[in-house]
Structure formats: structure tokens, C-alpha cells
Amino acid sequence: MSVEAWEPVVGLEVHCELKTATKLFCGCRNAFGDEPNTNICPVCLGLPGSLPVLNVKAVELAMFIGNALHCEIRPSLFHRKNYFYPDMPKDYQISQYDEPINVNGWLELPDGQRVGIVRAHMEEDTGKTSHMGGGGRIHDADHALVDYNRAGVPLVEIVSAPDIRSAAQARRYVEELRAILMAIRASDGRMEEGSLRVDANVSVRAGRTDELGTRCEVKNLNSLRSLARAIEHETERQVSLLEAGEPVLQQTRHWDEQAQKTVALRSKEEAFDYRYFPEPDLVLVAPGPDWQYQVALCLPPMPAERRAKLTELLGAGGPTAAQVDQVATVVALGLDTLVVEAASSGIEVPLALARTANEAAADADRAREVDRAAYGTLLRMEQEGMLTPTQAKAVLADLFENGGHPADIARRKGFEALGAGTVVAAVADVVSAHPEEWARYCQGEDKLVGFFTGLVMQATDKKANGKEVAAELRRLRG
Amino acid sequence: MNEHGSARSERLTREDAAYVARLARVDLTEDELDLYAGQLAAVLDHAAQVAAIATSGVEPTAHTLPLRNVLRDDVVRPSLEREEVLAQAPRAEDGRFWVPRILGESP
Numbered sequence: 001m002s003v004e005a006w007e008p009v010v011g012l013e014v015h016c017e018l019k020t021a022t023k024l025f026c027g028c029r030n031a032f033g034d035e036p037n038t039n040i041c042p043v044c045l046g047l048p049g050s051l052p053v054l055n056v057k058a059v060e061l062a063m064f065i066g067n068a069l070h071c072e073i074r075p076s077l078f079h080r081k082n083y084f085y086p087d088m089p090k091d092y093q094i095s096q097y098d099e100p101i102n103v104n105g106w107l108e109l110p111d112g113q114r115v116g117i118v119r120a121h122m123e124e125d126t127g128k129t130s131h132m133g134g135g136g137r138i139h140d141a142d143h144a145l146v147d148y149n150r151a152g153v154p155l156v157e158i159v160s161a162p163d164i165r166s167a168a169q170a171r172r173y174v175e176e177l178r179a180i181l182m183a184i185r186a187s188d189g190r191m192e193e194g195s196l197r198v199d200a201n202v203s204v205r206a207g208r209t210d211e212l213g214t215r216c217e218v219k220n221l222n223s224l225r226s227l228a229r230a231i232e233h234e235t236e237r238q239v240s241l242l243e244a245g246e247p248v249l250q251q252t253r254h255w256d257e258q259a260q261k262t263v264a265l266r267s268k269e270e271a272f273d274y275r276y277f278p279e280p281d282l283v284l285v286a287p288g289p290d291w292q293y294q295v296a297l298c299l300p301p302m303p304a305e306r307r308a309k310l311t312e313l314l315g316a317g318g319p320t321a322a323q324v325d326q327v328a329t330v331v332a333l334g335l336d337t338l339v340v341e342a343a344s345s346g347i348e349v350p351l352a353l354a355r356t357a358n359e360a361a362a363d364a365d366r367a368r369e370v371d372r373a374a375y376g377t378l379l380r381m382e383q384e385g386m387l388t389p390t391q392a393k394a395v396l397a398d399l400f401e402n403g404g405h406p407a408d409i410a411r412r413k414g415f416e417a418l419g420a421g422t423v424v425a426a427v428a429d430v431v432s433a434h435p436e437e438w439a440r441y442c443q444g445e446d447k448l449v450g451f452f453t454g455l456v457m458q459a460t461d462k463k464a465n466g467k468e469v470a471a472e473l474r475r476l477r478g
Numbered sequence: 479m480n481e482h483g484s485a486r487s488e489r490l491t492r493e494d495a496a497y498v499a500r501l502a503r504v505d506l507t508e509d510e511l512d513l514y515a516g517q518l519a520a521v522l523d524h525a526a527q528v529a530a531i532a533t534s535g536v537e538p539t540a541h542t543l544p545l546r547n548v549l550r551d552d553v554v555r556p557s558l559e560r561e562e563v564l565a566q567a568p569r570a571e572d573g574r575f576w577v578p579r580i581l582g583e584s585p
């Protein structure tokens with residue numbers, strides 16, 4: 001049987017660190033990158049006699065997530081998940097177990113496909129363990145060092161149904177979920193900083209059977225790329241096992257980014273037995289109808305709606321394939337209001353979209369804070385030919401970095417608009433200086449446009465507009 | 479358990495007690511295991527009596543306190559002094575807690 005006859009069946013668990021000011025159960029700062037062990041107190045250190053008190057903002061963000069994912073929001077409880085590992089000084093993690101706050105929702109991918117959401121529950125994050133010596137590998141390490149700044153940071157774990165059927169679809173699911181979490185300001189979406197972490201449950205099945213195969217959980221997926229690669233690799237591994245008549249063992253596997261493969265974790269002496277029991281220091285969390293109504297009322301426009309808005313602005317004829325990608329990019333990064341505002345002040349939508357999806361997206365954090373009027377002015381200068389695209393991009397980079405007025409930046413960079421006729425004159429000069437190339441161009445060798453444009457750029461100190469040069473060359477050829 | 483709830487049909491065994499001790503990282507001698515297995519079984523028998531009470535018409539409760547939604551505002555409060563905390567740890571290095579070699583991945 002070939003690989004094509006097999007179908008991967010994937011469910012994803014996404015851990016989302018909530019953007020609160022403080023931890024889930026204490027008033028320590030929730031911040032990434034602070035000096036180790038500077039945000040710790042008796043509660044998150046598990047000192048005797050300390051008591052957890054739930055953060056109202058974390059509950060609210062969990063409800064926003066439930067709402068955005070069409071979940072039922074329910075009265076919920078916390079349990080203790082008991083285990084011995086130095087990343088939790090209490091020797092248990094407080095997590096929602098059989099009574100989670102959000103259940104039974106769904107997420108719709110841009111292509112209309114729905115992925116079920118089984119649950120989205122609250123729990124606390126663990127500390128960060130660094131394995132020292134032996135090249136940092138866990139089994140060769142000499143000892144470990146622990147930083148508890150992250151211990152107690154609020155998380156929502158979003159568990160999908162096994163509705164995902166390919167690596168590409170898994171990637172689209174996480175991209176869409178990330179855009180939603182950013183839209184409701186629950187997450188900063190920074191996978192590289194670990195604020196969004198993904199585990200994948202992967203099994204394979206032959207043909208169109210409803211029966212599910214034995215699954216493996218793949219951990220350590222720190223980017224969308226490694227998520228897709230890990231699912232592809234794990235699918236191939238399971239298929240080759242089954243085709244060789246060997247069983248797939250249910251196990252937890254680790255994605256090895258360097259080797260680009262999944263490896264089994266060292267088998268445990270005994271399966272984990274977490275002995276969950278209700279956390280006696282916390283009471284029922286049951287948001288009433290008023291609170292739920294308020295949250296539902298405050299839900300901002302979702303990515304799907306925002307993409308539809310941009311597509312509508314592009315007008316009849318529909319977006320090109322490149323524009324579909326541009327729309328997805330600006331919405332995923334939360335930059336779509338830049339395009340909408342520019343469009344409403346009369347900027348052509350394709351131009352605003354292109355600059356936002358390329359230049360603004362490359363510096364998204366600063367682009368989100370940019371002065372909207374200045375951004376509009378810059379686009380207008382390009383639209384009216386006062387700046388060439390190359391010049392506009394340079395001014396934009398400066399605008400994001402230092403702020404200021406686009407006209408001032410352009411002047412400082414020496415980007416004065418060329419006087420009418422300058423391009424025409426420069427093209428005429430270049431053409432008469434290269435009669436042989438001109439003859440070939442006139443016989444239809446179109447690629448020589450680049451040759452002439454380069455020379456005109458040299459002659460005008462890169463101030464000429466490439467499109468104008470090309471147009472003038474075409475006009476002369478007749 | 480039988481209809482009077484006076485005894486569990488599956489009484490806690492010595493192996494169960496040894497398993498629980500291992501999970502809790504408690505090192506018990508053979509004599510201690512005999513002693514605690516008996517005591518633990520007695521505690522569970524008592525719980526079985528409670529479980530035998532007919533509760534079909536009673537609402538389940540999540541907590542003995544008649545409270546719900548006990549919440550605090552999301553406001554930063556001062557954390558502890560790092561040096562003071564680390565001074566109380568058995569060993570520290572580079573502003574972090576030093577712990578022995580770990581044998582497996584985080585659960």
C-alpha cells in the first residue's frame with residue numbers, strides 16, 4: 001500500500017499564556033524575559049500556609065476564548081495534578097480537570113472547514129528548567145537550574161477534536177487560532193517565546209474507515225514549521241511501521257529540530273498517576289449571565305470577518321492569489337486597520353494592502369503603533385508619484401523606527417521628486433548612447449528594459465520611477 | 479460494597495499501599511507497610527460507609543464552603559527578594575535553584 005492510501009488523523013493541544021499583568025493565583029508579575037526568580041512569592045513557590053486566589057482577568061480572558069471558539073461556558077472547578085518534578089515547587093499543578101470552563105466549540109478555517117474544540121480550560125504554567133552540562137541534553141546533564149518566574153503564569157489549554165487531516169491543515173488551524181487569540185488580546189502570539197505552545201496527537205488510518213489508529217503525542221513544537229514537519233514525519237513513521245506489519249505503540253515523542261524527526265522519550269518506569277483531586281483552597285468558578293453577556297458584547301471582530309472586509313474593499317473582480325495571501329497576513333498580524341483607514345482616506349486599496357502586508361508586516365510591532373495619519377501621507381506620496389516604490393519603502397522603514405513626518409524623512413534622504421521631463425530626457429540620453437541594445441529592444445528583446453532602467457537609475461541617482469522609465473521606453477519603441 | 483456499606487468488596491491490599499507510597503516518594507520498611515496498609519484500609523472502609531448513604535436526591539457540592547467566584551483584581555504586588563529566597567534553598571547558581579540531575583521529561 002502506498003502512503004497516499006493512508007490518512008493522518010490529528011488533534012492539537014495548544015497552550016496559550018494569557019496576557020495578564022499578574023500570575024493566575026498570586027500578584028507576581030507575569031512577564032517574559034525578566035531576571036530569573038525575580039517574580040516569585042510564597043504562593044508560586046508553594047511555601048507552607050500560602051493560599052491561591054484566582055485572577056479575575058484570567059477568568060475573563062478564558063471566557064473571551066470560549067466565546068470566540070463558540071464554546072459553552074460552564075461552572076468550573078480546579079484540581080490538583082500531583083507529580084514530582086522540579087518545575088513545580090508545590091509538587092502539583094493546579095489545573096481544570098473534569099469540569100473545565102469551556103467545552104464543545106468549533107473553529108472555522110479560512111477555507112470553511114470546521115475543527116471541533118473539545119475543551120479550553122484554565123491552568124497554571126510551570127517553571128523553566130535548564131539542564132546543565134552534557135551539552136544541555138536531559139539524559140547527559142549533570143544537574144539542572146530552575147527559574148520560577150513562569151510558575152503560576154495563567155494558561156488556557158485549547159484541545160481540538162481529531163478533525164485535522166494534514167500537516168498543512170494543522171498549520172492553518174494554529175495560524176487561525178493564533179489570529180483569534182491576538183484579536184481578543186488574550187495572547188501576544190509569540191511562539192518563539194513560548195507564549196503559544198503546540199502538542200500534536202497523531203495517528204494514521206487506511207482509506208475511509210472511521211476507526212482510529214493508535215496515537216502518539218508529539219511535543220516540543222515551537223514553530224509552525226516544526227509543527228508541519230513533525231506531523232509529516234510522524235505520519236510517515238507510523239505508515240512504514242504498519243506496512244511492515246508492526247504495531248504503533250502509544251507513546252509520547254519529542255520533535256528533534258536538529259535531526260528533523262520524532263524520537264521516543266525514555267520509557268517511564270511506571271505510567272504517570274497524577275491522583276487528581278479537587279483543589280480545596282479554591283471554590284467553584286461560575287460566571288453568571290451578566291458577566292457572560294458583557295464578555296459576549298465586548299468580543300471584537302474576528303479574523304474571518306476582517307478578511308471579508310478587506311476582500312470587499314478590493315472590490316469587484318475579487319482579490320488575486322497574491323492579495324489573498326496579503327489579506328491573510330495583515331489580519332493575522334492585526335494590521336488590517338491600517339489598510340481600512342488608508343482606504344477610507346482615498347488611498348488605492350491594492351497599494352495600501354501591499355505596503356502593509358510587506359513593509360509593515362516586516363516590522364509589525366512598531367507598525368501597529370505607527371501614527372496613522374503619517375502612514376496615510378506616505379502612501380499618498382507614493383500613489384501620486386512623489387516617491388518611487390523603492391523610496392517609499394525606505395521612508396516607511398524610517399517612519400516605523402523613528403516616527404516623524406514622511407515629507408521630512410524623504411527630504412532628509414534626498415528623495416526630491418524629479419521634475420517633469422527629467423525621466424524623458426534621461427531615457428533619451430541612455431537610448432542614444434546604446435544604439436545596438438536599442439535596436440535589439442525594438443526587435444522585441446523585452447528583457448533589455450532592465451538594462452535601460454538600470455542606466456536611467458544611475459543617471460538620476462536612483463530617483464526615477466521604474467514604471468515611468470518602462471512606460472517611456474515602450475512609448476519610444478512605438 | 480454490600481448493601482449495608484459496612485465493607486468494601488475490594489479491600490485495599492498491601493500492594494496498593496506500596497504503590498501509593500512509591501507515588502508519594504515515601505520509603506517504607508516491610509513492618510511499616512503492614513502497619514500503614516491496615517490503617518489506610520480502615521480509613522477507606524470508613525469512607526465507604528459515607529459513600530453508601532443514599533444521595534440520589536441531593537445536589538452535588540463542589541466545596542464545603544457556600545462560596546463561588548472568589549476572585550482578586552489583576553494588580554501587581556511586590557514579589558520576594560531573590561537573594562533572600564535563594565539563601566534558603568539547599569543550593570543556588572546564577573540566580574536560579576540548583577536541583578539534581580533529572581531522569582525524564584516533564585510530565
